[in-house]
Amino acid sequence: MSLALLARPAGLPPPWPDPQSVTLRPATMRDAEACGRVLHAAQRDLASRHGVEPAFASAAVAAARAAGWLADPAFFAVVAEHAGEVVGVGFLQERDEIRGIGPTAVAPRHQMAGIGRRLLRALLDRAEGAAGARLVQDAAAMPAAALHAALGFEVKAPLLLLEGCPRDPAEPGEGVRPMRPEDVTACDALHAAAHGVGRAQEIRHVLEAGAPLVLERRNRIAAYLTAPEDWQANHGAAETAADLIALLAGAARRGQGRLGLLVPSRQSDVLRWCLQAGMRAVKPMVLLARGSYRVPARCWVPSGLY
Ligand SMILES: CC(C)(COP(=O)(O)OP(=O)(O)OC[C@H]1O[C@@H](n2cnc3c(N)ncnc32)[C@H](O)[C@@H]1OP(=O)(O)O)[C@@H](O)C(=O)NCCC(=O)NCCS
Incomplete structure (x- = not known):
C-alpha cells in the first residue's frame, strides 16, 4: 500500500482518535490478552500486505508471549489506551547492557496517528543511559522503518528468517x-x-x-x-x-x-x-x-x- 493510501486525507474528519485522548501507562499482567490482540492484529495486517507469515500464529499465541514478558521483571512494557481499550503496546528487555526493543505494535485502525512514536519514545526514555538499544523488524515494514530512522536507529545488518x-x-x-x-x-x-x-x-x-x-x-x-x-x-x-x-x-x-x-x-x-x-x-x-x-x-x- 502506498503512503498516499495510508496518509490522513486532507479536509476529511479523521477516523483516528485525537492524540490527546490516547494515554500511555505501564502495562500489567492484566493487559496480557489485550496486548496479544494488538500484537496479532498489527502483525497479521503487516503480513497480509506483504505476503509473508505473521510473527504470531494467533492472538492466543501472542497473548501467551505477552504474559511471559509481563511476568518477567527484566521486561518493561507500556500500553497506549483509547476509550478504555488497549490500542498499542511496546516492550523493552533490560537484562544486559544492550537494551532490546520490541515487539511494538499499534492496532491497525489506530495506526498513523502518532501512537507508535509515543510508545517508542517511552521505551527510549526508559533505555536512557544504557550502552545502546537494538531491535529487529520486518524488512518490508515501511511505517516501522520510517519511525525507527526518525528516532535515531540505523540499519546494521540484513537478516533472513x-x-x-x-x-x-x-x-x-x-x-x-x-x-x-x-x-x-x-x-x-x-x-x-x-x-x-x-x-x-x-x-x-x-x-x-x-x-x-x-x-x-x-x-x-x-x-x-x-x-x-x-x-x-x-x-x-x-x-x-x-x-x-x-x-x-x-x-x-x-x-x-x-x-x-x-x-x-x-x-x-x-x-x-x-x-x-x-x-x-x-x-x-x-x-x-x-x-x-x-x-x-x-x-x-x-x-x-x-
Ligand atoms: C510500527 C508501528 C508500531 C507504528 O505505529 P503508528 O502508530 O502507525 O506510528 P506513528 O503514526 O507514530 O508513526 C508512523 C510514521 O511512519 C511514517 N510512514 C509510514 N509509512 C511510511 C512510508 N511508506 N514512507 C515514509 N514514512 C512512512 C508516518 O508518516 C509516520 O511518521 P511521522 O510521525 O513523521 O508522521 C505500526 O505500524 C505497527 O504496529 N506495525 C506492525 C508491527 C511492526 O512493524 N512493529 C515494529 C517492529 S517490532
Whole structure:
C-alpha cells in the first residue's frame, strides 16, 4: 500500500482518535490478552500486505508471549489506551547492557496517528543511559522503518528468517550437547568476542527457562544457541561458520524438530548451508541499532530483539 493510501486525507474528519485522548501507562499482567490482540492484529495486517507469515500464529499465541514478558521483571512494557481499550503496546528487555526493543505494535485502525512514536519514545526514555538499544523488524515494514530512522536507529545488518529441519549427511554435528551452568562464562565470552558486549544475564535466564545447546570442541565451547527451535528467543555466537553449521546439524539430529533462526545474510557460508540442507526462507528482516554498535567480528545469530 502506498503512503498516499495510508496518509490522513486532507479536509476529511479523521477516523483516528485525537492524540490527546490516547494515554500511555505501564502495562500489567492484566493487559496480557489485550496486548496479544494488538500484537496479532498489527502483525497479521503487516503480513497480509506483504505476503509473508505473521510473527504470531494467533492472538492466543501472542497473548501467551505477552504474559511471559509481563511476568518477567527484566521486561518493561507500556500500553497506549483509547476509550478504555488497549490500542498499542511496546516492550523493552533490560537484562544486559544492550537494551532490546520490541515487539511494538499499534492496532491497525489506530495506526498513523502518532501512537507508535509515543510508545517508542517511552521505551527510549526508559533505555536512557544504557550502552545502546537494538531491535529487529520486518524488512518490508515501511511505517516501522520510517519511525525507527526518525528516532535515531540505523540499519546494521540484513537478516533472513529460516525455518525447517536441516539435513546434511556430511555434517554429523558431533560435540553438540545441552548447555550447563558452568558454560555461561564461555558463551558470554563468545558473544563478547563477536559484539564487544556481553549477554550473560540472558544466557543464564535461558539456561533456567529453556533448552540451550553448545558445541564443545577440544574442551572448548566453540558455539552456542539459546533456543534453536524458536527464532524469537534464539540468539547465539560461534568461533567460525563451520562451528555454527556443526551446532545446527547437531541440534537437528538431537530430534529437537524444526529449527528456526535469523541468519545474517552476509554470513553467506551459513546461509548457503541452511538452504542446501533444506531449510525454508520465510522472510527478510533487518537489525537496527541506536548508540554503541560494532560490526560483529565472529559468527552470530540474533534473536527477535538483537
Ligand atoms: C510500527 C508501528 C508500531 C507504528 O505505529 P503508528 O502508530 O502507525 O506510528 P506513528 O503514526 O507514530 O508513526 C508512523 C510514521 O511512519 C511514517 N510512514 C509510514 N509509512 C511510511 C512510508 N511508506 N514512507 C515514509 N514514512 C512512512 C508516518 O508518516 C509516520 O511518521 P511521522 O510521525 O513523521 O508522521 C505500526 O505500524 C505497527 O504496529 N506495525 C506492525 C508491527 C511492526 O512493524 N512493529 C515494529 C517492529 S517490532
